[in-house]
Amino acid sequence: MDALEAIFTRRSIRRYTHEAVAAEDVKTILEAGMNAPSANNRQPWHFIVVDEREKLNAIMEVHPYSRMLAEAPLAIIVCGDPAASKFWQQDCAAATQNILLAARALELGTVWMGVYPDERRAASVASLFGVPDAIEAMCIIAVGHPAEHKGRVERYDTGKVHKNVW
């Protein structure tokens, strides 16, 4: 898929077939995440790949916007290491965006569920997956084969663009 097409047609997908995500595709999207830029190349990220049904169901009990995990066969929890970099949150978000786009390029659907800095969600997810105290569970990405198809939306907003000064 063309890069600009992937960027402009990536949408949050909340309906999935139950088809598993191929191991090769999981590796490709994780590798895409790890190819994000990071401040001083610190790569302050970790990824928990969740494909056990019991664990996916457990996420639904602690995250209020995760119902699509009843259908999605896979979730990736992106975690950050604040001690590694003060830019960890931005670096992990860049990695997350790479994962969403690589998945789109492979015709997979995704949705980004916010965790950190919501303290309740972060504590629940950390507890569920044994995330060390020094690490933050930043977000959860649902991944699967889409059972809904969304078109491109127009999101260019000239009001958000400033020229040489705010």
Next chain:
Amino acid sequence: MDALEAIFTRRSIRRYTHEAVAAEDVKTILEAGMNAPSANNRQPWHFIVVDEREKLNAIMEVHPYSRMLAEAPLAIIVCGDPAASKFWQQDCAAATQNILLAARALELGTVWMGVYPDERRAASVASLFGVPDAIEAMCIIAVGHPAEHKGRVERYDTGKVHKNVW
């Protein structure tokens, strides 16, 4: 350019020709930024497009890792609105990554320079560009036609991947 190729060959480019970036390309990469996902679709971002030489030079005086702006004809300052979303930093980083990848797809080079949460850099950039007190200048992206060419690097690290539990 293929989406996976763009993701895997995007590298930080610090040498540029002096050729200007076409207005159409500037719009495309900003539009890519605005097509990033954001929590509750709040789109808590703003973009300052800097193409005045005097302003680009001024950035070099306040940001320690911005020497490539002596060559790059353009910079985009990505700003976030913390009042709009507690996830603003992640949302703006996703927008930044989309800009880097769209630029790569257009054969443009970029480098992401961290600003927020470095307080000194954030205050200097805000002052230079008249960024309102309620807004944070999060990062600066140098953009231009590359005068150096870097290959793909292997960044897959199995030690960063956890299966169903940390």
